[in-house]
Amino acid sequence: xxxxxxxxxxxxxxxxxxxxxxxxxxxxxxxxxxxxxxxxxxxxxxxxxxxxxxxxxxxxxxxxxxxxxxxxxxxxxxxxxxxxxxxxxx
Amino acid sequence: xxxxxxxxxxxxxxxxxxxxxxxxxxxxxxxxxxxxxxxxxxxxxxxxxxxxxxxxxxxxxxxxxxxxxxxxxxxxxxxxxxxxxxxxxxxxxxxxxxxxxxxxxxxxxxxxxxxxxxxxxxxxxxxxxxxxxxxxxxxxxxxxxxxxxxxxxxxxxxxxxxxxxxxxxxxxxxxxxxxxxxxxxxxxxxxxxxxxxxxxxxxxxxxxxxxxxxxxxxx
Numbered sequence: 001x002x003x004x005x006x007x008x009x010x011x012x013x014x015x016x017x018x019x020x021x022x023x024x025x026x027x028x029x030x031x032x033x034x035x036x037x038x039x040x041x042x043x044x045x046x047x048x049x050x051x052x053x054x055x056x057x058x059x060x061x062x063x064x065x066x067x068x069x070x071x072x073x074x075x076x077x078x079x080x081x082x083x084x085x086x087x088x089x090x
Numbered sequence: 091x092x093x094x095x096x097x098x099x100x101x102x103x104x105x106x107x108x109x110x111x112x113x114x115x116x117x118x119x120x121x122x123x124x125x126x127x128x129x130x131x132x133x134x135x136x137x138x139x140x141x142x143x144x145x146x147x148x149x150x151x152x153x154x155x156x157x158x159x160x161x162x163x164x165x166x167x168x169x170x171x172x173x174x175x176x177x178x179x180x181x182x183x184x185x186x187x188x189x190x191x192x193x194x195x196x197x198x199x200x201x202x203x204x205x206x207x208x209x210x211x212x213x214x215x216x217x218x219x220x221x222x223x224x225x226x227x228x229x230x231x232x233x234x235x236x237x238x239x240x241x242x243x244x245x246x247x248x249x250x251x252x253x254x255x256x257x258x259x260x261x262x263x264x265x266x267x268x269x270x271x272x273x274x275x276x277x278x279x280x281x282x283x284x285x286x287x288x289x290x291x292x293x294x295x296x297x298x299x300x301x302x303x304x305x306x307x308x309x
Contacts, residue, residue: 010172011169011170011172011173012169012173014169014172015165015166015168015169018165018169018299019162019165019166022158022161022162022165022299022302023158025302025303025307026154026157026158026307028307029154029303029306029307029308030154030306030307040303040307040308043303043307043308044303044308046303047299047300047302047303047304048300050299051296051299051300054168054292054295054296054299055292055296057172058168058169058171058172058292058295059288059289059292059293068117071121075121075124075125075128078128079128079131079300082128082131082132083131083132083135083304086132086135086136086139087135087138087308089139
């Protein structure tokens, strides 16, 4: 399977998933107008999922040494926890 | 293509052992940059906690369609840069020039969209001094835009490197191993530029996918 336009199936598949996730968050986020909503926690989760996808596939971290991957995953996890925590308790 | 391990692989090449994408210095720099943005996101939410209503009403003055368009533009640009590289290496594909040009063009489109959005906000009376939300909005997006411009510089350097290699009659993707070892020093710096520059551009994309919901959707 090869996407002729860009020559890389990984770029095509990951790009489509990222765009689809962006459209989903846009549809979800642009129609809620309250503060303190659980929807925001979902928005952060999707955003960090997208960030991890970019790191693992576009930045080739999935083939990197374990230490580098663990650091990146820890960054995503901590950032998600901090964003959610600060949003909920602020 | 999907392997038994459940990971997508490119049929051009498969990974041969673990390798770091880019040099240690590149990752140190990227981790410092990502940590800096993490602190900025935290500061934004801290300030939001102090004046939630103001942030809520101010965020509604932003047009989320701008944010959506800029996200789509950066993701596509990042995908083009990824597609320009041979997987698991710091080498460019034979048709990389078109892909890098596309990524550069989309990067410029992002800058243009940001400029239009800023000018619309300022002309409508929502400048950086309007309130804390708009101060953070302009600060965060300006810092990110500086990163975009630096990333465009890296892409231009990668493009120049590719063109120079093509001019010298060498195929970047199909170089003779003996020739590669003779030219190792220049190749190493060129590969560091290609991998480091590409990783930097992906980091710019990564930061924006968090900034988009933070500013446009969740405030």
